Amino acid sequence: MKTNYNLYEYEDRLHKEGYEFIAGCDEAGRGPLYGPVVAACCVLPKDFKLEGLTDSKQLTEKKREKYIDYIKEHAISYGIGIVDAKEIDEINIYNASRKAMLLALEEVRKNIKVDYLLTDAMPVDIDIPSLPIIKGDAKSITIAAASVIAKVTRDRMMLEVDEKYPMYGFKKHKGYPTKAHLEAIQKYGIVEGYRKTYGPVKKILEGNNE
Numbered sequence: 001m002k003t004n005y006n007l008y009e010y011e012d013r014l015h016k017e018g019y020e021f022i023a024g025c026d027e028a029g030r031g032p033l034y035g036p037v038v039a040a041c042c043v044l045p046k047d048f049k050l051e052g053l054t055d056s057k058q059l060t061e062k063k064r065e066k067y068i069d070y071i072k073e074h075a076i077s078y079g080i081g082i083v084d085a086k087e088i089d090e091i092n093i094y095n096a097s098r099k100a101m102l103l104a105l106e107e108v109r110k111n112i113k114v115d116y117l118l119t120d121a122m123p124v125d126i127d128i129p130s131l132p133i134i135k136g137d138a139k140s141i142t143i144a145a146a147s148v149i150a151k152v153t154r155d156r157m158m159l160e161v162d163e164k165y166p167m168y169g170f171k172k173h174k175g176y177p178t179k180a181h182l183e184a185i186q187k188y189g190i191v192e193g194y195r196k197t198y199g200p201v202k203k204i205l206e207g208n209n210e
Helices: 009-016 061-074 085-091 093-109 141-164 179-188 199-209
Strands: 022-028 037-043 077-083 116-120 130-133
Touching: 009 022, 009 116, 009 141, 022 093, 022 141, 037 093, 037 141, 061 141, 077 093, 077 141, 085 093, 116 141, 179 199
Parallel strands: 022 116, 116 130
Antiparallel strands: 022 037, 037 077
16 A cells, blocks of 8 residues: 655654664554554665555554564564553543553663654653654654554464454454444343443443443
């Protein structure tokens, strides 16, 4: 899939300004009713190229699975941060997403000294220069790579959940509030891992308490 953006614009400019290790960070799973929010952070070589890479949501599952192996193999470093449903309920999804990103960044910083951080629209309070980019996963090669890692990692987690609770259909909807998913939770109720502060889940819980 071609993009209208130059995916290397931000990284090229920052490299010219003297920044060596530029990290990109993105998350997956802000909207689902079930499961964690997963963030990924990665630093790519200056000469990294991957034809067709863009925002993971615009890629087919088959392409994401193909791309993630290439990204992990060629990245200078990458990290993953996970915040579970219980903590999402406690601190809200915005703060949970930010925490997951910082956890992912810390994993990368264990291996290399990150000079600059690019994020997909998420401002973070850190001790290095950073830039939140609106639709960053479609404008920055590094954020796009991180988006693939985050999305595939979370999807694989949902496939494991599907094996445990096949009647909910996690293999298809990955925890998002599809019609089939909403019908399943109406029929089978809530199991551990649901985000209890999310509307449809909260409604069912309140109904059970009446």
